[in-house]
Amino acid sequence: MTVENILAKLVSFPVLGGESNLTIIHWIKDYIESFDVKVNLLPNEDGTKASLHCRIGPEIDGGVILSGHTDVVPVEGQEWSTDPFLLTDKNDGKLYGRGSCDMKGFIACCLAALPHMIKADLKKPIYFAFSYDEEIGCLAGPALARAINDFYKEKPTYAIIGEPSSMEPIVGQKGIYxxxxxxxxxxxxxxxxxxxxxxxxxxxxxxxxxxxxxxxxxxxxxxxxxxxxxxxxxxxxxxxxxxxxxxxxxxxxxxxxxxxxxxxxxxxxxxxxxxxxxxxxxxxxxxxxxxxxxxxxxxxxVPFLDTDAKADVVELVRKISGNSELNTVAYASEAGQFANEGFQSVICGPGSIEQAHRANEYIELEQLEKGMEMINKLITELSVSNHT
CATH class of the missing domain: 3.30.70.360 (Alpha-Beta Plaits)
Structure with a gap:
């Protein structure tokens, strides 16, 4: 499936923050497992929601987590010119739909790159970590980051949280309460x-x-x-x-x-x-x-993120994103939660935060391409035997 096809499927699930996300999470699980990758679900207490995590590649320290959330904000009261849960191409270089930018575009890039990950000779693993209820307070992030630490014998080193940043590496976010x-x-x-x-x-x-x-x-x-x-x-x-x-x-x-x-x-x-x-x-x-x-x-x-500009993860994300300028944001994300679990964390993903949470949300096709390019470059980096 192309990244556009996958994004269209993800957008079709109208899973709002606070609601059950089992429809979308099971579709993602089935897709990943079709490539013979073992997926682990992390349900909430009553089993109505679940995060997932999985590893692609060897059981070796030093891997990279690609993190995203499956829920979106409501559309009620907003004036949409298209069906918000039907990905729409108006032939203007943009794909319209709720969550297309925030942040199903990044998840689509991860899933579209999965066949490349499987075929690559990865020397360090890549992990997917997809959560629920991010939009109502990053509620599932701490348990998901902790589960990755507890579940795998090896220790991932880095986490890239794919919030829409126009592919700019984000090294800081404010803490929010x-x-x-x-x-x-x-x-x-x-x-x-x-x-x-x-x-x-x-x-x-x-x-x-x-x-x-x-x-x-x-x-x-x-x-x-x-x-x-x-x-x-x-x-x-x-x-x-x-x-x-x-x-x-x-x-x-x-x-x-x-x-x-x-x-x-x-x-x-x-x-x-x-x-x-x-x-x-x-x-x-x-x-x-x-x-x-x-x-x-x-x-x-939600804890702040304060990643040192000289951290190894910053050098890595600069290299694979093609952007050397660093930035910070005031919005909440799960990045600080992953950092608190010991993973060097950076926010970097396709799409602009300016398009998030509004009517006629869209992601530019060019941004999707850059998201795919970043992940493909990550695969190349992790396939080099001397990568540290």
Whole structure:
């Protein structure tokens, strides 16, 4: 099958983050096993989802993991000019469809290159590692990276995470943590605002504290100029509370996210926020004893990626991608999770992140070709007996 044929099949599976991915993962499994490669599934607890991993080549240390995710973001509410789950060629050098860019294009390149891998005289192995639920918080990444460490006797050295980067090697990403904060106040007539505790008013104080904390990091010159913006960010993206203008809100909540540069600690920021919350509780419980503030995880934190520009994996990806310029990103990926398992990790894949998550998502045919070229060059590199 050509890379375009494979991509069309992958796009046809409307597997959203959080939903079962068994249809697409079993199709990929069957395809790989048709080449007599043993595939290992890593199911979730209730068996409704699964990641997969496999090895092509010898049981020797020093191999390379090619990692991607099988889920996509929703299309509801977006104005598509084509069926988002039918890969469409408009003869403009682009292939349209949900996930074509993010990141089924990379998986298609991996699968299309599989026959070449099988025929090559690989001296170091190549591993496929395809996950689920990346789009709702990189939830399966840690278990998949850990499983590769535990399952194989040999130790892979490198991981290439094929997120759309226009084939630029990405050596850094911010760590990301999304949280929910719930405020419980006391209801009453709006004229009694000083006798009650408004959950909305207190939520606004908390939001202001978060903004001031971000500004403090900036004032303290906590900068990493590899990133844009070069500082950690704290953002509140959703807030709800209240029932009417003349009723003091007894309930309010907001969702917020932290995106931290490698030098900043998520735990420190959260601890400082929690200390402020306890101060507010102590003060306002004198007015309303049941006043409370509770913050919970929306999903587990996604670790940052901070690969040294002089690392061997960077030299390798520069060579096979044809790009020497290094970059960083602010979006989440599984790269930091693979790095935390001891694999030198770089993000590099076909397509532009500018096309991801929007209506009429597409990948350029030229980018698919470059993705295939990168993997074929990797095969050549790993077929050289003196490769280290």
């Amino acid at each position: 999304i949280l929910e904060t719930y405020v419980n106040g006391s209801a009453g007539h709006s004229s009694r605002i000083k006798q009650e505790v408004s959950a909305i008013h207190e939520s606004m104080r908390l939001v202001l504290w978060l903004e001031n904390r971000m500004n403090q990091l900036i004032a303290n010159k906590r900068f990493d100029n590899r990133f844009h913006p070069p500082h950690s960010t704290i953002h509140v993206g959703l807030m709800r509370g209240g029932i009417a203008p003349n009723v003091i809100a007894d309930k309010s909540y907001f969702y917020w996210d932290l995106r931290v540069i490698p030098m900043d600690e998520v735990d420190t920021i959260i601890s400082d926020f929690e200390s402020y919350c306890r101060e507010r509780e102590k003060e306002l419980q004198e007015v309303f004893p049941d006043f409370s503030i509770k913050t919970i995880e929306n999903h587990p934190p």
